[in-house]
Amino acid sequence: QVQLVESGGGLVQPGGSLRLSCAASGIRLGSYTVGWFRQVPGKGREGVACFSRSDSSTRYENTVQGRFTISSDNAKNSVYLQMTNLKPEDTGVYYCGADPLDLAILNEEVYDHWGQGTQVTVSS
Secondary structure, eight states: EEEEEOOOOOOOOTTTOOOEEEEEESOGGSEEEEEEEOOOOSSSOOOEEEEOOTTOOEEEEGGTTTTEEEEEEETTTEEEEEEESOOOOOOOOOOEEEEOOOOOOOGGGOEEEEOOOOEEOOOO
């Protein structure tokens, strides 16, 4: 059974930092593109960052470029999202997803497996 578990969310002030973790069981994340997506009420999941297995490349949504960093630890079968200089518009539920086709794109339709999400709230 495939399971992705996100953790690390919370309440943080603008300008603060958080590190999200995505731990997998039932699959080896090193065989997938893994992406982080954000969802706010009333909207679909928006791609934030992804990490490709084939060439270890990364891709970021424009508004987080330079502030967020996605990384992978194959030994721990986990992927992380380091978020710095957080802004109120970063608020949302963050999900990690796994794409078996390794397309390295921020389109939720190509991701097969999803975690339950972790809430990030950026507010003073």
